[in-house]
Amino acid sequence: MRILVTGATGFLGGAAARTLAAAGHSVTGTGRDPARGAALERGGVRFLSADLRGDPAPLLPDIQAVLHCAARSTLWGDWADFYADNVLVSARLARACAVRGLRLVHISTPSVYNATGLTRQVPESAPIGPRFDSLYARSKYLAELAVRMALPDAAVLRPRGIYGPGDTSILPRLARALRSGRLPRLTRHEVYTELTQVQNVVHAASLALERPAAGVFNVTDGVSVPIWATLDRLADILEVPRPARYVPARVAEGAAAVLEIAYRLHPGSPDSASPEPPITASGVRLLTRPMTLDLTRARERLGYVPLMHPEVGLQSALEALR
Template sequence: MAVIVTGASGFIGGAIARALATRDETVYALGRRDPEIPGVNFQAWDITEPADGAVKTLAKKTTVVFHCAGISKVNADDDELYAVKVTGTRNVLDAFPKARVVHISSTTVYSSIVHHADLWEEAGPKDPNDFHDAYSRTHALAEQLVTRIRPDAAILRPAAIYGPGESMLMPYLSRAAKNGVLRLPGGGRQKITLTHIDNLVRAAIACVDVPSASGPFNIGDPTPYKLKDAVSTHFARMEYEPVVIEGIAKDRALFAAKLGLKIKTFFNRGNRTELFLVEYLQFDRTYNLTRQQRVLGISTTQFLLPSRFQ
């Protein structure tokens, strides 16, 4: 029998595929390019297209599908995001009608413009029409598809992910530092749940070991961090240049990000990542992890504790 990972050439899918390869599993990576992971077989498939004969044959012996394929770039074209995240998800569900499905989603399915204080899973997904960015909207649409077609699926909603190989949050903050100073909205006093990649992998594997687990699960490090403390600790661990964290008014940070996007778009260099992250980091982002602990039965690790507390 086989275990499938879509998007194994990416950060999340690759981490899950590598972990599965250490178990007594026959693992296949499905995607556009071979991730070349030792112990993982490869089957080419562009999920924006219906499954071909080779994939359908593979489906007959597949027990579990980890659907990790997506586009990590917030700045991707809206049509591209929809094709991969929504059409692609539908094609995966159609191709593997009998396999257990573990769908990797995100806490971006909750409203992006309010504080998130210990949110339970039933707070999302919000109506896709309420999102003004296609990245969050397509995550919500994909979840709706999975819930409607495969109500027995497990849906994992990690908070902002960090760890070796991550290319969005922490690397962006490192680049945003100027002359040794990093200005964060509100001085970085926001409380925020973060998810180390190892904790997400642990949750994903638990979905194999607990086959009755279904529905959405918030996934994160056990206790929320204060943003500035998490950033300082992570920078030190990664041996980034040390920074002094200063505050910038939230409305000023948002205005600067919107203005910067307009200017860059004028010169055909528009990138929505900065605006997305500024909006994300303006608010508390904490999530209730009870289902992670009680249903999946896992204990996650607080990776960003300062060394003096370890």
């Protein structure tokens, strides 16, 4: 299959492009980092330097399917950028795929569920909006709507907490927080969530590319992970103190909200966005609110079974941060 992978110089897109190429597909990857693009080409991926805010049509000749991984994926930023990079880019790409009859697999996020109040075995059918707990979540949900309106046959994947080799976000951020000694213990009880090893996401995307299954699909490792026990485990690996000073989650979330307002008002430099605060309210909620997802649809319609168990994948990822 001739596949275009957007965001191939990023964490998930890079893993997907390399894995699909190794499986025998003809893969073209887009991105903005020529150095990472050169590394992709050494792995058998044709690289195109591209700004996706432009017309996607020149990227699509001879392409049979598109895996759209590119996104502004952060808990902090300006709405104009989230809207441009996540909503408008996704909408244009979906329309272009619809015109050409191309298969589209769109990567979204379970962050869209965060403001629903649901925490256990959340299904794809959960009512979402109009409130969202971050600009990122709001933009990704609007992107989903735009994709499915332009191309009803598209598959939309919602992988939760992607980690693994090449991760620059979740586990590295937690490692930095632990090393700084500034991370307090935010609950007196354990909080269970689900994560997704990057190869499990790539496996789900591969299945969605190969099978004509339309709609939204939750994706995780399928096993609940104790957040604070995992943080203690990471602290031990890093040989730094475990979080001990207790700060109630409500207090931390309130302080983060105040910080966000202050940072929003910070003028910054004329050519850069406002700086990111050391903590955000949505970041606090990720550590203090449980969430597990219902994988029934992915199992039944995609045939999804996680390839890598978190006991193996997570331990390897934690050890890599030593």
